[in-house]
Amino acid sequence: MSVFITGAGTSHFGKQSHLSPAELAWTAVGEALADRASAGGVLPPFDAVYVGSVFGEPGVAMRALQGYALTGLPIITVENACASGTSAMHEAATAIRQGRYQEVLVLGLEQMSTLFKGPIIPQQSDTEGRTGLAMPSLYAMEASRWLHEGRVTPEQLASVSVKNHRHAMHNDRAQYSGEYTVEQVLGSVMISDPLTLLQCSPISDGAAAVVLSATSASPRDVELLASAQQAGGPWDHRSPDVWGYQLISDTALAAMELAGLGPDDVDLAEVHDAFTIGELTTTEALGLAPQGMAGHYAESGRTALGGQLPVNPSGGLLSRGHPLGATGVAQAAEVVWQLRGEAGGRQVDGAQVGLVETMGGGVSGVDGNACVVALFGRRGI
Amino acid sequence: MSVFITGAGTSHFGKQSHLSPAELAWTAVGEALADRASAGGVLPPFDAVYVGSVFGEPGVAMRALQGYALTGLPIITVENACASGTSAMHEAATAIRQGRYQEVLVLGLEQMSTLFKGPIIPQQSDTEGRTGLAMPSLYAMEASRWLHEGRVTPEQLASVSVKNHRHAMHNDRAQYSGEYTVEQVLGSVMISDPLTLLQCSPISDGAAAVVLSATSASPRDVELLASAQQAGGPWDHRSPDVWGYQLISDTALAAMELAGLGPDDVDLAEVHDAFTIGELTTTEALGLAPQGMAGHYAESGRTALGGQLPVNPSGGLLSRGHPLGATGVAQAAEVVWQLRGEAGGRQVDGAQVGLVETMGGGVSGVDGNACVVALFGRRGI
Structure with a gap:
């Protein structure tokens, strides 16, 4: 069964502590519903809502949906660390593919500025907390390893930030x-x-929503060709790969096999650049750059807008922002706009296939907590 | 496709702040896996893990499962307020019924004593927070309404607590x-x-786990005959029913239709007695007592162990405890033990069909945030 994205919307991203989580959600859901209605003429009844949220209070989704009278439906709120939004989308898409539902709303929602005044520190009771392994430290060790191996230079790392901040100048x-x-x-x-x-993604508040449908309502609709979700196996510290690399690679392979596509078919990608090194390891793990070339690709402009394979045209987590549960759905919304040709000043010309990748969380001893890779295509791809 | 419960386990329930969430989970998962292995001779590989947790830190499930080397699997952590555990079980069961998975582990997990030193207070930004509508107040208004209508007496309310604390004397x-x-x-x-x-459920720490399988491994296995999950529609303040009543009734009807059973077929029930009034409204909404009779049933012993339809033989949320995300899975484990005849001093003789009901959360303006009703039967029922 096919799955189409028939509506998309997001809030503004930033520190918006004056808004309630429900108010953040309303902007995104409102835009997605208006978008869905504009495609099909009418707004169909929804069968269910899947929500991605990490730190939301119990009932946060119901409070948000009530504003649109979206009550009386099953609501499943999924927590999967930074991959919560794409995990929710993957569950929703699977439900449509298996005939369980016809029309599903997917909402990603996170308000962080009211909870965190500094970086997110793991619980002291966890191994990561006891050893100081907050997420910046984990990614810093990846960067150190690649620098040590000569696989990337400091300037190449920085060029990811330069590129994504420049991309975001076209994303209001x-x-x-x-x-x-x-x-x-x-x-x-x-x-x-x-x-x-400037190489670390910020604390953000934001929401994003997409409507998934079993049937297309308009020629402009984008198809969710395939998605895969996996969690890491036991981490082998003798591995030549950095943390999460194998998981991203495995998840991408699964999604690409399902879609019958390869890395060469991808015209643009929105990937998990929570830190600059993340975009580079991910670009290689996805097969979008040969080993050792991702840094060069970023520095030379190949992964910039106007290059052969733009990565994070939205500005990515580094610049658009990273409200955890909303991030994956915002990535999907960006790809939808790109494939429809509606991305304005950051449009990737003639984009036919887009890829979304999200990596969730870090737990010691495991090679990646959760990864989702999704492939989207213009109809008929 | 059928769904069997081929393993069950729980931790101790109580305030256990000296344990980490992972340690709480290990007891439950360990017992469920040993139980599964004892039935089938070997432990099959799992296809996925569904987790119910409300306040768990990101990655809490992965940390717990790593202890059993249950890595490399998709993990979906569901937050649905008090119905998180049964919502996770419902999603897992649906995945098996639709052929997506064969063997799924369901884990409910919550450590509350390290987070809450008193009652759980809603966010001040929410309507409930601003108006003082913490959960005890919401249920107190239900109780006041039924007392005003003469549908229940104070002594009948109290008799629910007497009964469930007595039941728990057989549950170590x-x-x-x-x-x-x-x-x-x-x-x-x-x-x-x-x-x-003594009419309010306590702050608890605990975990519970069940293994769901597409095929039965042993004649002792219990079948998950049907489950349904719904969220409330807009709340009509002119309604003659108390908050959540219609939602429980609708969800029960859906589950019973799927199972081809009626209230008269139910031999025991584990229901959401977060407060004494909750057990009584739920007993009537489920059709297990005629309108206006639930209080009398509790007072007369009809819903006690030894009565015609024991309700909350485990002690329920009031006495066994109420670690939010773990509660629904613990209810399911209790029904499994009852239907297998393994419930010891609290055994309901000859039980063939058991019912689980969980109600999740309270949001102003909505008739119930989330409800799950599940029906279990001995094989061949």
Whole structure:
């Protein structure tokens, strides 16, 4: 059974502590419903709602949906760390593919600025908390490893931030944007050596929504060709790969096999650049760059808008922002707009196939907590 | 496709702040896996894990499962307020019924004592928070309404607490138990008039796990005949029913239609007695007592062990405890043990069909946030 994205919307991304989580959600859901109605003429009844949220209070989804009288439906709120939004979308898509539902609303929602005044620190009772392994430290170790191996240079890492902040200048929903130099990125405050402030995604508030449908309502509709969700196996510390690399690679392979596509078919990708090194390891793990080439691709402009394979045209987590549960759904919304040709100043010309990848969380001893890879195509692809 | 419960286990329930959430989970998962292995001779590979948890940190499920080397699987953590555990079980069962998976582990997990030192207070930004509608107040208003209508007496309300604390004397995993009088229950500290301390479920830490399988491994296996999950529609304040009543009734009807059973077929029930009034409204909404008779049934012993239709033989949320995400899975484990004839001193003789009902959360303006009803039967029922 096919799955189409028949509506998409997001809130603004940024620190918006003056809004309630429900108010954040209303912007995204409202835009997605209006978009869905504009395609099909009428708004169909929904069969269920799948929500991605990490830190939301119990009932947060119901409060948000009540604003649109979307009550009386099964609501499943999925927590899967940073991959919560795409995990919710994957569950919703599977429900449609298996004939369980026809029309499903997927909502990603997170308000972080009211909860976290600094970086997110793991519980002291966890191994990560006891050893200081907050997420910046985990990614910093990846970066150190690749720097040590000569697989990336400090300037290449910084160029990811330069690129994504520049992309976000064309995205008026983005939290941060701007024209930075590599020197400015490397010279910003050190967070976890070698990752400086401008190489880390910010604390964000935001929401995103997409409507998944079993039948297409309009020629503009984008098809969700395939999605896969996996969690990591036991982490082998002797592995030549950095943390999560194998998991991303395995999940991408599963999604691509389902879609009958390969890395060469991908015209643009929205990937999990929670930190600059994340975009580079992911680009290689997905097969979008040969081993050792992702840094060069970022530095040379190949993965920039106007390049052969734009990565994170939205600005990515680094610049659009990273409200955990909303992130994956926002990635999907960006790909939908790109494939419809509605991405304005950041449009990837002639994009036919888009890829979304989200990596969720870090748990010691496991090679990646959760990964989702999804492939989207223009109708008829 | 049929769904069998081929393994069950729980932790002890109580305030266990000295344990980590993972350690709580290990007891439940370990017992469920040993139980599964004892039935089938070997432990089959699992296809996925569905987890119910409300306040768990990101990655809490992965940390727990890593202890059993249950890595490399899709993990979906569902938050649906108090119905999180049964919502996770419902999603897992649906995945098996639709042929997506063969063997799924369902885990309910919650550690509350480290987070809450008193009652759970809604966010001040929510309508419930602003108006003081913590859960005890919401249920107290239900109780006041039924008292006003003469549909229940204070002594009948108290008799639910007497009964469930007495039941828990046969359950060594229970948080609280004891032989109380109606007078003692009514004379305990007032929490939200008319609900006294012994009429309110406690803050609990605990975990529960069940294994769902597409094929039965042993004649002892219990079948999950049907489950349904719904959320409430807009709340009509002119309704003659108390909050949530219609939702429970609708969800039960859906589950019973799927199972081809009626209320008269049910031999025992584990229902959401977060407060004494909850057990009574639920008993009537489920059709297990005629309107206006649930209080009398509790007082007369009809819903006690030894009566015609024992309700909450485990001690229920009031006495076994109520670790939110674990509660629904613990209810399912209790029904499994009852239908296998393994419930020891609290065994319901000859039980063939058991019912589980969980109600999740309270949101103003909506007739019930989430409800799950599940029906279990001995094989061949």
